[in-house]
């Protein structure tokens with residue numbers, strides 16, 4: 001919604017024709033973003049070719065685990081455009097991040113990722129938000145930075161797409177752990193410990209993959225970790241809360257951290273990387289162990305240097 005806030009025309013592909021009609025008449029997406037009025041410059045259409053038109057910049061905001069099949073089935077339509085993924089996660093089957101998926105299926109497109117601390121509901125209200133735009137080519141990153149920034153949305157840029165992919169993916173995993181910690185009743189001090197040691201895991205994996213340390217301490221890493229691990233607006237955090245309280249959770253809600261935790265735990269085991277919190281989230285989400293057992297196991301690990 002912020003993207004159309006300055007009157008720039010935005011075409012929104014919406015698979016459900018009825019919802020597209022509602023968005024165009026009432027300027028509201030009651031199903032996904034109730035009580036938020038969208039700018040009139042945002043126009044929805046159920047026809048993907050209409051939505052794409054001759055657009056140069058295409059923002060891809062589907063759930064992470066649907067990005068690969070989506071891009072695969074629309075690769076011809078997407079080729080030769082500038083594709084900006086907004087996804088946060090790692091593909092469960094291929095262990096690729098969103099930019100890597102774009103590179104695999106649409107190699108002739110320009111590729112970028114937009115990430116950082118931002119709840120859709122806040123952005124749609126026009127609340128001040130700062131994000132990271134990453135593209136391997138700095139000229140492309142600079143072009144997108146100026147094309148997508150608005151009065152309320154400030155973009156910083158980097159060429160480290162890997163660092164941005166990993167920060168956005170892993171903060172969801174740590175947010176589940178933090179929610180579970182609070183839900184179980186372990187308290188705020190334990191949550192701060194999980195956030196900090198979780199951040200150490202993020203940095204370890206990022207270094208192993210060749211990402212830059214400063215990307216992880218930026219908006220798309222530490223910034224998003226701080227937001228997601230402390231707010232009940234986060235679906236990953238709320239999912240963790242439900243796990244800790246042993247309450248059911250609505251399966252229709254998008255929770256990106258579960259598949260990502262499993263993919264990253266598998267990768268870390270293969271690469272002999274120490275990521276105990278990620279492994280615990282993967283095991284607890286699968287029902288393999290309880291939150292209390294997982295946290296006790298984390299506390300009983302051998303003592304080590306920080």
Ligand SMILES: NC(=O)C1=CN([C@@H]2O[C@H](COP(=O)(O)OP(=O)(O)OC[C@H]3O[C@@H](n4cnc5c(N)ncnc54)[C@H](O)[C@@H]3O)[C@@H](O)[C@H]2O)C=CC1
Nearest residue numbers: 032061062063064066070086087088118119120121254256
């Ligand atoms: N909601 C938020 O505050 C933020 C979300 N993100 C990221 O954006 C991505 C999308 O998240 P949300 O929009 O919140 O998820 P969502 O689940 O609320 O909405 C996803 C949309 O994608 C559509 N969709 C699902 N499968 C599809 C498919 N196979 N083909 C085409 N469309 C499909 C759904 O109908 C829905 O309209 C995620 O990776 C998320 O981590 C990033 C920043 C903030």
Ligand SMILES: O=C(CO)COP(=O)(O)O
Nearest residue numbers: 116117118119234235236
């Ligand atoms: O990525 C987000 C905030 O930056 C949204 O987090 P959730 O997917 O946990 O709701």
